Amino acid sequence: MTPIRIAFLATTLLVLAGCGSKATPEQTAQALQAFNTIEQVFQHPRCSNCHIPGDAPLQFDAQTPHAQGVVRGPEGHGAPGLPCSACHGKQNLPDSYGPHAPPGAPHWGLPPPDQKMAWIGVPAAELCAMIKDKQRTGGRDLDAMLKHVDEDALVLWGWAPGGTRTPVPVPHAEFVAAFRTWKDAGAPCPGA
């Protein structure tokens, strides 16, 4: 190949690489705005009460430690003698049980101790990095996580939490759309 041809090829490759991997500034700005929505939902008490660094789940909008000395346990489902399922069923109880009945959803529990996914109160950039790090998310990539936030029963519970609990204020469809926008633009992190 002549040097000119090589130069031409190299330029073409550079241009192609640029098109393939870089979102436009507009897409990036949109994606960062979408990430604000993601952050708002992830940090809402209906979500972050379970996504905690400590050992006891939190309760209420005030995010106080769970009553009855409940703990994460070896797999996130509580202590062997007091599993979450002793009180939490697969769905919320009827209103007749009163506003303080234990809420319910399938596989109610905390993430396991070696994969806590503890994002409560972390800054946006750190939350973003955490979600993108497969080591910290049980091996899920962003496509799997999009499916999780779209379909998982514990996630959906946040929009129908029972009792007098405040649901997540962002509509679920809007949240999922924001996640998709962010992911499709290459999942940029704030401050990066």
Ligand code: HEC
């Ligand atoms: C009752 C506790 C509980 C609540 C409430 C809860 N989660 Fe989770 N969350 C879990 C558990 C347990 C896992 C791990 C489950 C698994 O690996 O399948 C998890 C995993 C996740 C993951 C997966 C991370 C990954 O690996 O991809 C995301 C994202 C997530 N939750 C988001 C949310 C959002 C958003 C809400 C609120 C709308 C929420 N969670 C509410 C317990 C909870």
Ligand code: HEC
């Ligand atoms: C002894 C019964 C009992 C056990 C065991 C128990 N819970 Fe609860 N939990 C409750 C009750 C009752 C409520 C509702 C309290 C209220 O609204 O006043 C509750 C509320 C919660 C909430 C609050 C939701 C919110 O956003 O305010 C979370 C999260 C929670 N439990 C997680 C767990 C997890 C995770 C486990 C197992 C590791 C567990 N609980 C084990 C009885 C229990």
